[in-house]
Amino acid sequence: MRWAGNALGRPDEHRGEPSNGREESWSEGLEASLMAKIGRGDPEAFRRVVERYQRLVLNLCYRFTGDCEASRDIAQEIFLKVYGSASSYRPYAPLASWIYRVAVNHCLNHVRDRGRNGLLTESLGSGRPGGSRDPTRSVHSAPPASPEEEVSRKEAAALVREAVLKLPARQRMAVVLQRYHGMRYVEIARAMDCSVGAVESLLVRATDTLRQSLSHLLTTDEGGSS
Amino acid sequence: MEWECTRVRKKLGALRDGEVGPQVSAGLEDHLRGCERCRSEFETMKRLWGLLGAYPEQEVPSGFSQRVVARAEALSEKRRFAAWWSWRWQLAPLSWATAVVFFGGLLMGGILFEAWSARMNKRLASYFASTHQPYEFESSYGLTEQSFVDGYWNVLTVGGDEET
Numbered sequence: 001m002r003w004a005g006n007a008l009g010r011p012d013e014h015r016g017e018p019s020n021g022r023e024e025s026w027s028e029g030l031e032a033s034l035m036a037k038i039g040r041g042d043p044e045a046f047r048r049v050v051e052r053y054q055r056l057v058l059n060l061c062y063r064f065t066g067d068c069e070a071s072r073d074i075a076q077e078i079f080l081k082v083y084g085s086a087s088s089y090r091p092y093a094p095l096a097s098w099i100y101r102v103a104v105n106h107c108l109n110h111v112r113d114r115g116r117n118g119l120l121t122e123s124l125g126s127g128r129p130g131g132s133r134d135p136t137r138s139v140h141s142a143p144p145a146s147p148e149e150e151v152s153r154k155e156a157a158a159l160v161r162e163a164v165l166k167l168p169a170r171q172r173m174a175v176v177l178q179r180y181h182g183m184r185y186v187e188i189a190r191a192m193d194c195s196v197g198a199v200e201s202l203l204v205r206a207t208d209t210l211r212q213s214l215s216h217l218l219t220t221d222e223g224g225s226s
Numbered sequence: 227m228e229w230e231c232t233r234v235r236k237k238l239g240a241l242r243d244g245e246v247g248p249q250v251s252a253g254l255e256d257h258l259r260g261c262e263r264c265r266s267e268f269e270t271m272k273r274l275w276g277l278l279g280a281y282p283e284q285e286v287p288s289g290f291s292q293r294v295v296a297r298a299e300a301l302s303e304k305r306r307f308a309a310w311w312s313w314r315w316q317l318a319p320l321s322w323a324t325a326v327v328f329f330g331g332l333l334m335g336g337i338l339f340e341a342w343s344a345r346m347n348k349r350l351a352s353y354f355a356s357t358h359q360p361y362e363f364e365s366s367y368g369l370t371e372q373s374f375v376d377g378y379w380n381v382l383t384v385g386g387d388e389e390t
Contacts, residue, residue, distance in 0.1 A: 041302050043295050050291040055283075062284040072287065076294050083298040153280070160280040178243060179278050185245050203239050211274055218273060 026052065032091035039087030046086075050079050053096065056181070057103050063176045064107045066165040074110055078103045093190075100183075100191040104173060108192075111169040156217055163213035171206035174199055230257065231264055238268050242275060 037045035057078050061071035081102050089098055164172060173192060177183045178199075183191070185199045192199065211218065234257050240246045241254050258265045 043299050043302075046298055047291055047295045050294050054286050054290055054294075058286055058290070059283045063281060068284055071284065072290070075290075076297060079294045080298055080301060083301070156277070157280040157282060160277055164278065164281055175278070179275060180281070180283070185240070185243070200240055200245070203243070204236060207239050207271060207274065210278070211270065214274060214277055217277055218270060 028091060028094060031095040032089075035086050035089040035091070035095065038083060039089070046079075046083055049082070049095070053099050054079075056096070057099065060100075060103050060176060060181065061107060063164070063180050064173060065110075066161060074107065075103075078106045081106060097187065097190060100177075100181075100187075101193075104177070104191045105193075108169055108173060159214060159217055163210050166213065167206050167209055171202045171209070174202040175206045175210070178203060231261060234258075234261070234264050235267055238264070238271055242268070242271055 034045040034049055058075045061074040065071050174188055177188045185196045188199045189196045258268055
């Protein structure tokens with residue numbers, strides 16, 4: 001079962017709309033041309049690339065760090081890296097693949113530089129990821145729920161978020177790329193600079209850890225669904 | 227059977243993610259049909275992956291791209307200045323070389339002039355010594371009333387001022 005479409009080359013396909021809110025033809029040729037222009041310092045070309053990939057990069061950072069503000073800063077730094085190294089881009093692979101690689105490296109380095117797991121204690125357990133928005137909003141967007149259901153959804157969201165953020169950095173990155181970005185193992189391996197077997201192993205270990213962390217929710221869910 | 231279940235469970239994540247080939251997938255599904263525990267495990271894993279959807283995504287803040295582009299342009303300005311500065315520094319060796327050649331030339335010129343002037347002094351002295359007629363020499367060159375320096379000049383340019 002696939003949980004989301006292949007994100008590479010089509011960064012917003014699994015989200016249903018282009019990130020800049022308007023349709024525009026986008027091809028690998030256009031990507032190569034834009035990157036060449038960015039390499040020459042064209043801000044308009046850079047703006048188009050940022051608007052195309054901002055949602056992807058921002059959410060990768062957000063789900064990896066669990067902090068809205070930090071993820072915005074990290075996403076900005078990632079785009080600046082893209083801008084700075086645009087001249088080294090070679091269009092052998094889709095631009096998304098290259099941006100993912102830059103983003104993954106930057107996020108993992110960020111965690112390493114923090115000296116811990118990249119876990120943001122100030123926002124963990126608060127029930128308000130990043131402290132700025134309703135964690136359940138984009139997930140259970142369908143029908144309006146009763147107050148009890150809403151509370152339990154928020155609790156579930158906080159628990160899930162906490163469980164994901166407690167994973168070791170590389171396991172967390174593999175989970176984020178697979179579960180939230182719908183990437184195939186081979187694409188994750190390319191982005192994380194490891195083998196497909198290593199990705200599979202990371203996901204198996206992450207699944208075990210998450211299962212333990214969320215056993216309560218799983219039991220409740222099972223009880224509720226049966 | 228137990229070993230097979232262990233092996234199967236390691237592949238359940240890949241099966242869930244659609245990452246196994248058709249043959250392996252068929253084998254795993256065949257096993258799941260006959261093994262209640264592995265089937266339950268697989269269902270739990272799918273539910274777990276479904277639960278992860280509760281981790282929300284973040285909306286892109288308004289003006290995010292403009293801020294990034296503005297920062298990139300500022301960075302670009304800095305880089306242009308750095309490149310200009312580095313270009314200036316690349317010229318530094320050339321400037322140094324020019325200065326060295328110039329001052330070296332001056333020094334060498336001075337040394338050569340000194341050597342030449344010393345040789346001329348020697349020639350002048352030997353000329354005076356060989357004639358033993360300083361008065362005649364001086365009068366023949368019209369040096370009676372002149373300074374030694376003028377005489378020196380006349381010796382150097384001997385023959386040139388005879389009409390004087």
